Amino acid sequence: MNTQAAGDFLAENIDVELAFVDISMPGDSGLAFASKLDQENCKTQIVFVTSHKDYAVDAFELSVLDYLVKPVTQERLERTIHRALESRKRIGDSHTSSAQTQHANRVSITALGDFSVRNEQGRVKWLSSKSAELLAYLLLNRGRRISRARLIADIFAGMTSVNAEKYLNTTVYPFRKSLEPLALRDAIRSENDGYALELDDAMIDFEEFERQASRFKRVDAANMEDALKVERLYTGDLFGSKAYVWAIHETDRLAEIYNSFVKNVVETLFVLSNTASASKLLLKLYAQNPLDESVLSLLLRKHAQDGNKKRLTAQYTDYVKLIKKELGLR
Numbered sequence: 001m002n003t004q005a006a007g008d009f010l011a012e013n014i015d016v017e018l019a020f021v022d023i024s025m026p027g028d029s030g031l032a033f034a035s036k037l038d039q040e041n042c043k044t045q046i047v048f049v050t051s052h053k054d055y056a057v058d059a060f061e062l063s064v065l066d067y068l069v070k071p072v073t074q075e076r077l078e079r080t081i082h083r084a085l086e087s088r089k090r091i092g093d094s095h096t097s098s099a100q101t102q103h104a105n106r107v108s109i110t111a112l113g114d115f116s117v118r119n120e121q122g123r124v125k126w127l128s129s130k131s132a133e134l135l136a137y138l139l140l141n142r143g144r145r146i147s148r149a150r151l152i153a154d155i156f157a158g159m160t161s162v163n164a165e166k167y168l169n170t171t172v173y174p175f176r177k178s179l180e181p182l183a184l185r186d187a188i189r190s191e192n193d194g195y196a197l198e199l200d201d202a203m204i205d206f207e208e209f210e211r212q213a214s215r216f217k218r219v220d221a222a223n224m225e226d227a228l229k230v231e232r233l234y235t236g237d238l239f240g241s242k243a244y245v246w247a248i249h250e251t252d253r254l255a256e257i258y259n260s261f262v263k264n265v266v267e268t269l270f271v272l273s274n275t276a277s278a279s280k281l282l283l284k285l286y287a288q289n290p291l292d293e294s295v296l297s298l299l300l301r302k303h304a305q306d307g308n309k310k311r312l313t314a315q316y317t318d319y320v321k322l323i324k325k326e327l328g329l330r
Contacts, residue, residue: 111206122182140247151194
């Protein structure tokens with residue numbers, strides 16, 4: 001389908017809530033097509049599917065829901081669908097809630113796996129990548145005044161002080177302009193040569209994940225279904241492919257919470273003899289960090305519990321080769 005036909009179809013079928021768009025499309029590019037939908041305030045959520053990783057930054061500046069690189073695994077597709085359903089549920093809840101008027105402009109922020117900000121009026125359309133980074137920085141420090149000197153040191157590192165100062169000044173205007181259509185401009189306060197972000201009653205995905213995960217003192221058969229739902233809330237590392245250097249500590253902290261939570265879930269799945277679900281979670285952790293010996297140990301236990309000696313031996317042999325290649329260790 002070319003971009004003209006796709007646009008006409010969405011115009012005639014306004015109830016379409018999710019569209020998978022290839023970067024390479026007949027007519028305009030997928031990026032141009034999504035940008036046009038943005039300008040027309042189309043409510044359809046967009047997921048890019050492409051073979052090219054190079055377009056990821058441009059794609060997320062359009063605040064698309066997700067960016068899938070081919071070949072797409074079933075697990076990765078499931079996470080995208082889950083994210084879309086969660087976004088739909090939050091919007092639906094705001095429509096049916098008795099507190100509809102009070103929460104009509106409730107902000108929903110997705111920062112796990114990518115970065116997007118939306119409320120009932122739409123989503124933030126970043127006018128520059130630095131505008132998105134500035135909001136991300138203030139988000140992790142919301143409620144606190146962040147001096148201009150600190151912003152320059154962390155976000156504009158590597159520039160001369162004069163150039164960094166100019167860059168910050170030219171970023172602030174498009175930054176505020178991006179927030180204006182969602183009536184969020186006043187959420188940014190300028191005070192004492194610095195800035196602060198004030199968001200009341202915002203739904204922030206990484207906070208929700210951490211809050212939900214902390215409820216589980218232990219995972220057992222009775223709460224396993226809820227635990228698996230919490231696991232699915234973690235849709236990727238903080239800010240996804242943007243991987244801001246100044247966010248490394250928080251990114252690692254959240255990833256460790258996720259890893260520990262999943263390992264507890266897996267231990268219980270072993271007790272319940274549900275090795276299929278345990279394997280699915282372990283392979284996800286192993287893909288994130290194949291050098292993690294604790295994950296390897298759990299995978300070997302899984303193969304042993306299944307009585308799969310061939311797979312157990314192969315898993316261990318692959319690990320031996322990996323640590324020799326990556327670390328030079330026998």
